[in-house]
Amino acid sequence: MSRSTRAPSITDVARLAGVSVPTVSRVITGSVPVSQERTDRVLAAIRELGYRPNGAARALVTGRQSVIAVLASNTTRYGYATTLQGIEEAARLAGFIVMITVIETDEPGAVQAAVDLALSHPVAGVVVLKFDPPGAAALHRLPEALPVVAASGGRGDGVPHAVLDDTAGATAATEYLLGLGHRTVHYVAVPTSGRRAGRATGWKRALTRAGVDVPPVLDAGWEPERAYEIGRELGGRDDVTAVLCGNDELAMGLMRGLHEAGRRVPADISVVGFDGHPMGRFWTPALTTVEQDFADLGRRSFALLGELLGTGHTAKTSSSAARLVVRESSGPPPVAG
Amino acid sequence: MSRSTRAPSITDVARLAGVSVPTVSRVITGSVPVSQERTDRVLAAIRELGYRPNGAARALVTGRQSVIAVLASNTTRYGYATTLQGIEEAARLAGFIVMITVIETDEPGAVQAAVDLALSHPVAGVVVLKFDPPGAAALHRLPEALPVVAASGGRGDGVPHAVLDDTAGATAATEYLLGLGHRTVHYVAVPTSGRRAGRATGWKRALTRAGVDVPPVLDAGWEPERAYEIGRELGGRDDVTAVLCGNDELAMGLMRGLHEAGRRVPADISVVGFDGHPMGRFWTPALTTVEQDFADLGRRSFALLGELLGTGHTAKTSSSAARLVVRESSGPPPVAG
DNA sequence: TGCGATTCTGAAAACGTTATCATCGGCGGA
DNA sequence: TCCGCCGATGATAACGTTTTCAGAATCGCA
Structure with a gap:
């Protein structure tokens, strides 16, 4: 031995x-x-x-491979982790195994290195989480011959996409807030994967339809910390009564910032998040959010890839709707101007 | 083409x-x-x-493999996801790639199937996240010959472990609460990987040292939902003024339950979480917690495995301390009995 | 100028498995 | 009883690399 x-x-x-x-x-x-x-x-x-x-x-x-590579810029944030979970589950059920490689930045050298590392192993196919610039960059560096699908909030390029229709969700959330009587809705943005920024687009569309001026987008990156600062800043202004956030973590940070600035949610300011973070319902106030089924996105991504591997071609896209969940963090604007 | x-x-x-x-x-x-x-x-x-x-x-x-398998029961919960991130990062830097297989339950058939799936691919070694029963079960089904390390809150068995010293952290948190004047501290538990339940042990130790009776452990599993119910229940009792939770998600659920039962945190009841969830500081009230460096745990796990692969043997354990972070959710007990 | 050392190169073997093909035996039908 | 077929088996050939090993060419030095 x-x-x-x-x-x-x-x-x-x-x-x-x-x-x-x-x-x-x-x-x-x-x-x-x-x-x-x-x-x-x-x-x-x-x-x-x-x-x-x-x-x-x-x-x-x-010559048959049974491992699929997942390329993502992050594995811990709610949407990413949950999509990964969905992919892994579907893959495991189909007898595949997933390899995960994270792409930390969209800097070309780093992207290439990560792609090379992932592809130095024999893989049947690749799923890239195209939620952000690193994901989009990775997609462009994948060899033509490889079966690839993208999981993302938006579609585009030549590869099959499994998408989450966040545009419609953002429109619904914005219209909901306008319907409550808010004059306008501000937007705190997460990074996007390129020209296509579904949430921002949906938000703008609702405002435009309602004939309301579109306020400047507040960029927060992925950091709740940054949203917190924005919250403190917004708390000092009295022209903002409703804020839509690019994700729930940002909404959390924002609410804390508003709280510290002495503004109450939802009495003074309404906050709506995005994603349907499982903790959202336990927060105080419980978070109104646009729920998205990331696990399902992951499963659909793998399904697309599985079909591609089996038949050589597949549907171009697979889409699923987001759903507004109203809880406590949103309400009518304060009566006094 | x-x-x-x-x-x-x-x-x-x-x-x-x-x-x-x-x-x-x-x-x-x-x-x-x-x-x-x-x-x-x-x-x-x-x-x-x-x-x-x-x-x-x-x-x-x-004959050299450059993929390592990670076995875990979950990939989305904070501690799991962050440990995985640490492993992936360290592995990638060393030119390794990680394959992830989740083991959904500790039912023998399921565990064996997952292990078989993972090992049907050529792997250099395995890291198992031994936070809970499925992880512990997987550890026992891995072949002797394979290089294996465990990442966990407790140590044991023959394989090298990278551990997080949650026992000391739980003791510190409990002593902190007792020092504030609370007569006792209740504990809402997460699942454990076996006899060794570090957090519960540390909590008990502090109570025993202080000569205080140890109240029954409140079992919540991993579900914040369950902690929420416990919170509502606890809110109806006036003998509990301080609660330590097995993790921050549970603390969140608990606080919400208390809130709905009409109890204020920390004025009526103090709540201390565990793990150092990045959102904790944004919650209201901001969560007092025992911070643990899961990413570092992941990196250390891989370091142990790397050494094992290189030299054929390695240190038995690698440990790191947890650290109490006091925020807003804890304070002295209410003055009136 | 000759000879050993050094550098580069290609032929061939090896890794551990599955796929292909031929062989062998037994069985049923004529 | 003989022929053809079928099922089980083993020999052999892949698969795409890296690793020997030996040969050729160049270089340095006496």
């Missing part, structure tokens, strides 16, 4: 069981029937040796 | 560049110097063909 001996190979099993190498292979894969007697001997030998097939060798000869 | 043609191999590159196969290999790996002229031709051919080395073949011949 010394650590230095190499792992047992199929040859060792065959020798111990007194059969040929292909027979062992047949027992393992079940591709061709093998007599009961030999099957038993082979299984016993496998157990005795603790044999485990060498995946590299198997992958080499079959 | 038809989709059906197989990917270019090193042979195609060699032919196009007019050199031998090993020379191409040498250019790629840089193992042995190759003349400038041939190097250029090879690189040009690689670019033209879009050649990418076949990882399976490479792994087969070198």
